[in-house]
Amino acid sequence: MPATHPAGANPAFSIRVHVPAQARAAVETIAADAPGSVSTQSCPPDATGAHQVLLDADSGSTLTWLTAALRDRLGPDLLLCEDLVFSAASTGKLSQSIRAATATEHDVALLDADADRRVIKHLVRHPEHIDRYTGRHHRVALMSDASAVLDFDQLPASAALPAVESQAVHLRRTTGLDILPLPVAAGTAADLATAVRLLAPGVVAAVLIHTRLDHVRTAQAALADCPVLLLDSINDGLAIAAAAAAYSTLRRHDIDVRRARVVCVSPDRGGDLSGLLLASGITDLTLYDPVAQGIQPLHRLADRTDLIVDLFGLIAPPPGIPVLHARPETPPPFAAATTGPRPLHALPGLLAAAVATGKPVTAHARIAAVRALIEQTRPGHSLPPLDHPGLTPAVTAAAVAALTGDAAR
Structure with a gap:
C-alpha cells in the first residue's frame, strides 16, 4: 500500500506494529480516528502472513493515544508494537570496523606484542611518524559536557549519548572519518578542557557539540597550546550556516545585501555569527538583546528592518519582516534544512578540511565556508539540502584553500 503523509506527521513519533492480515484494516481505521495527524505505510506480509504497518504521528500526545488505542481495540491481534525511536537508540547507532587483516594466523601475529613493540620503538625514535603508523589521523573525538543538549537543562553526561551518537553518525557519513561519541562528566569548562587534553594523543581532532558557548570559549583558551585540532558546532557549524542563510534569504526577497538592514537577536548565542554576517557583505547590522531591551523596541525598528536573524x-x-530562525537549541527538521540553518551544513566540511591540512580552522576558512554554502544554494532556498552530494566536498575544498592560503601568508 502506498504511504500517506498527512501534514504534520513526524517520524520522530513512530511505531511499527505487526498484525494478522484480517486486522490490517482496523489499524487504518484507528489511525484515521487519532486526534492528530498519522501517516501509515504497510509492508508485504512476512512468512507467517502477519502484516507490518509503520505509523508516524504528529506529536507525543498523538502517539500515546494511538498506542493505547491499538492495544485496546486490537487486543491479541496486536502481535508486536515497536517504538522505532527507542529501537534505533538501543543499537548504539555507530560501531567500529576492523581495518587490519585478521583472516590468517599470520595476520593475527601482526597484531601481537612483538609486532607492537617494533612499531612503538620506531615511534619513540620518530614521533613525527605517529599518523603514518597509527589510526590517529582519521580518528575524531565528538565531545559534550551535556550543558546545552537541544532544549534541555544541564543533563547527566550519559543522558546526552543519544544526541551525541546521532551527530556522530552524520559526521561519519559525510566525512568518512572515525567519529567517537564521548559525553564527558565535566563539572566545569576547565574539566572539559582537561578531558580534551587527555584524549589528544589518540585523536587528530576534537569537536565540541551540545556544549554551552561560554564553556567552549573557556576550553578553547585553555587548549591554546594543545596540538589537537579543536572545533565546535556553533562557530564551525551553526554560525556559518546562519550567515549563508541570511545572505540567501535577502537575495530570495530581492533585497540588496549591501543595503540590507539586518537585526541579529541574541547575537551572543551565535558565536562568530556577527562577524560572518559582516564578512558576507551585510553592512547595516543591529545587535539586539531581547532580555535587556524587551520586545517593544524591536517592533519599533520594524520599518527600518529587512531581515531578523x-x-x-x-x-x-x-x-x-522575514525571520531566519537560528536558535541553537531547536534546529529545524532535516526536511526543512533548506530554510533554516543546522551545524551539519558546514561542520563536516570544515572538519574534513582541518584534518586534511592538519591546521586549525581560521576566520578565513569560515568565511570561505559561508561563500561555498551560498554557491551551493538553489534559487528560492536559503540553504542547500543536507543530502546534497556536493555540499560537504564544496565546503571542504573552499576551507582547504583558505587554510593553505593562510599558511602561505
Whole structure:
C-alpha cells in the first residue's frame, strides 16, 4: 500500500506494529480516528502472513493515544508494537570496523606484542611518524559536557549519548572519518578542557557539540597550546550556516545585501555569527538583546528592518519582516534544512578540511565556508539540502584553500 503523509506527521513519533492480515484494516481505521495527524505505510506480509504497518504521528500526545488505542481495540491481534525511536537508540547507532587483516594466523601475529613493540620503538625514535603508523589521523573525538543538549537543562553526561551518537553518525557519513561519541562528566569548562587534553594523543581532532558557548570559549583558551585540532558546532557549524542563510534569504526577497538592514537577536548565542554576517557583505547590522531591551523596541525598528536573524526564539516577531530562525537549541527538521540553518551544513566540511591540512580552522576558512554554502544554494532556498552530494566536498575544498592560503601568508 502506498504511504500517506498527512501534514504534520513526524517520524520522530513512530511505531511499527505487526498484525494478522484480517486486522490490517482496523489499524487504518484507528489511525484515521487519532486526534492528530498519522501517516501509515504497510509492508508485504512476512512468512507467517502477519502484516507490518509503520505509523508516524504528529506529536507525543498523538502517539500515546494511538498506542493505547491499538492495544485496546486490537487486543491479541496486536502481535508486536515497536517504538522505532527507542529501537534505533538501543543499537548504539555507530560501531567500529576492523581495518587490519585478521583472516590468517599470520595476520593475527601482526597484531601481537612483538609486532607492537617494533612499531612503538620506531615511534619513540620518530614521533613525527605517529599518523603514518597509527589510526590517529582519521580518528575524531565528538565531545559534550551535556550543558546545552537541544532544549534541555544541564543533563547527566550519559543522558546526552543519544544526541551525541546521532551527530556522530552524520559526521561519519559525510566525512568518512572515525567519529567517537564521548559525553564527558565535566563539572566545569576547565574539566572539559582537561578531558580534551587527555584524549589528544589518540585523536587528530576534537569537536565540541551540545556544549554551552561560554564553556567552549573557556576550553578553547585553555587548549591554546594543545596540538589537537579543536572545533565546535556553533562557530564551525551553526554560525556559518546562519550567515549563508541570511545572505540567501535577502537575495530570495530581492533585497540588496549591501543595503540590507539586518537585526541579529541574541547575537551572543551565535558565536562568530556577527562577524560572518559582516564578512558576507551585510553592512547595516543591529545587535539586539531581547532580555535587556524587551520586545517593544524591536517592533519599533520594524520599518527600518529587512531581515531578523533570531537566535532567541521570538514568540511574536514584528509582522511582515522575514525571520531566519537560528536558535541553537531547536534546529529545524532535516526536511526543512533548506530554510533554516543546522551545524551539519558546514561542520563536516570544515572538519574534513582541518584534518586534511592538519591546521586549525581560521576566520578565513569560515568565511570561505559561508561563500561555498551560498554557491551551493538553489534559487528560492536559503540553504542547500543536507543530502546534497556536493555540499560537504564544496565546503571542504573552499576551507582547504583558505587554510593553505593562510599558511602561505
